[in-house]
Amino acid sequence: MPFSTTPLDSLHCGQWCKLITGASFQDLPQIHHLALAYSLAGVDCLDVAADPAVITAALEGVESALTHNPELIRPFLMVSLNAGEDPHFRKATFDPQACPSDCPRPCVSICPAAAISFDLAKYPELGVIRSRCYGCGRCLPVCPLGHILTDSQPADPSLIKPLIRAGQVQALELHTRPGETAAFLELWQQVKEFIPYLNVLAISCPDGEGLQEYLAWIFELISPLPCALIWQTDGRPMSGDIGDGATRACVKLSEKVLSQHLPGFVQVAGGTNDHTVAKLRASGLLRSPRPGNDPRSVAGIAYGSYARSLLAEFQKEGLAWSEAPDLLNAAVTVAQSLVHQIKSPPHHG
Numbered sequence: 616m617p618f619s620t621t622p623l624d625s626l627h628c629g630q631w632c633k634l635i636t637g638a639s640f641q642d643l644p645q646i647h648h649l650a651l652a653y654s655l656a657g658v659d660c661l662d663v664a665a666d667p668a669v670i671t672a673a674l675e676g677v678e679s680a681l682t683h684n685p686e687l688i689r690p691f692l693m694v695s696l697n698a699g700e701d702p703h704f705r706k707a708t709f710d711p712q713a714c715p716s717d718c719p720r721p722c723v724s725i726c727p728a729a730a731i732s733f734d735l736a737k738y739p740e741l742g743v744i745r746s747r748c749y750g751c752g753r754c755l756p757v758c759p760l761g762h763i764l765t766d767s768q769p770a771d772p773s774l775i776k777p778l779i780r781a782g783q784v785q786a787l788e789l790h791t792r793p794g795e796t797a798a799f800l801e802l803w804q805q806v807k808e809f810i811p812y813l814n815v816l817a818i819s820c821p822d823g824e825g826l827q828e829y830l831a832w833i834f835e836l837i838s839p840l841p842c843a844l845i846w847q848t849d850g851r852p853m854s855g856d857i858g859d860g861a862t863r864a865c866v867k868l869s870e871k872v873l874s875q876h877l878p879g880f881v882q883v884a885g886g887t888n889d890h891t892v893a894k895l896r897a898s899g900l901l902r903s904p905r906p907g908n909d910p911r912s913v914a915g916i917a918y919g920s921y922a923r924s925l926l927a928e929f930q931k932e933g934l935a936w937s938e939a940p941d942l943l944n945a946a947v948t949v950a951q952s953l954v955h956q957i958k959s960p961p962h963h964g
């Protein structure tokens with residue numbers, strides 16, 4: 616049920632849909648499954664960590680999707696990089712030997728990624744399973760001893776250089792926050808040689824004091840661009856799976872950035888979930904289909920933790936979906952229920 620054709624057409628039509636697997640999420644079997652199911656569901660872009668093993672797992676997922684449906688339009692592969700300290704680029708850490716044996720382990724139950732384990736029968740490591748931790752930080756305040764910390768895991772742009780030159784990575788996302796001019800300049804010096812190879816450059820930024828001046832400064836710095844530019848409004852980072860209320864911040868931030876009339880597309884993230892399309896439509900911010908890029912409307916949505924949580928159930932048994940077609944079909948149906956929301960024209964009552 617294609618509603619648009621290429622990923623760039625989707626941007627122009629206000630139907631762009633991106634899956635974020637996570638800037639520091641490195642569970643390769645899960646990444647393969649997510650790329651497979653969401654490609655088949657019709658996403659325009661997969662946004663992954665700057666780790667060659669993760670990129671390979673995502674590409675294999677896309678190839679597998681193409682063997683299931685040769686008419687599928689290949690989604691862009693986007694890699695996320697950080698300018699300075701950023702919660703998307705960190706991992707939780709603690710010494711499990713220091714945990715009291717009678718602790719009710721609230722850290723385990725609150726973790727949305729099943730990234731903390733004390734069950735050696737299920738996972739051969741105690742404590743944080745680093746590949747699964749994506750830095751959401753929810754475990755930190757629930758530890759009664761306060762002994763969960765984080766360590767940063769900055770992305771290394773040099774690791775992805777050959778993959779960009781080879782055309783395997785077609786998009787980059789630079790994560791920043793208002794006022795981080797020195798860190799952004801440093802990152803820009805490292806990545807500007809990649810720009811001629813890209814189809815899309817995204818700038819991901821949360822709200823903060825001086826946001827509009829900061830985005831205008833970035834625009835001046837990076838212009839002119841030979842590729843599409845996306846402003847990713849990171850409303851409430853890594854929170855889409857928490858519930859309905861999480862989406863308000865990203866809708867509000869998109870209105871703020873749209874009011875600035877910067878050239879480029881505005882795409883929401885951070886708190887996106889099942890309620891986001893309805894809230895954007897109710898706010899008059901999503902009009903699709905429409906010709907051209909209406910600067911008063913958002914061009915698309917990126918789904919992260921919510922999209923991953925939707926498919927968690929199908930990954931519980933640890934079965935490879937290539938061996939379990941029923942499981943894959945069920946996962947794709949669920950993925951489509953999310954992706955098709957932005958790809959379907961609004962209902963007029």
Ligand code: SF4
Pocket residue numbers: 706707725726727728729730731743747748749750751752753754755
């Ligand atoms: S709750 Fe978040 S930060 Fe803590 S281990 Fe799980 S994914 Fe990592």
Ligand code: SF4
Pocket residue numbers: 709711713714715718719720721722723757758759760761762763
């Ligand atoms: S909540 Fe703190 S003390 Fe309890 S198991 Fe988790 S990390 Fe250990």
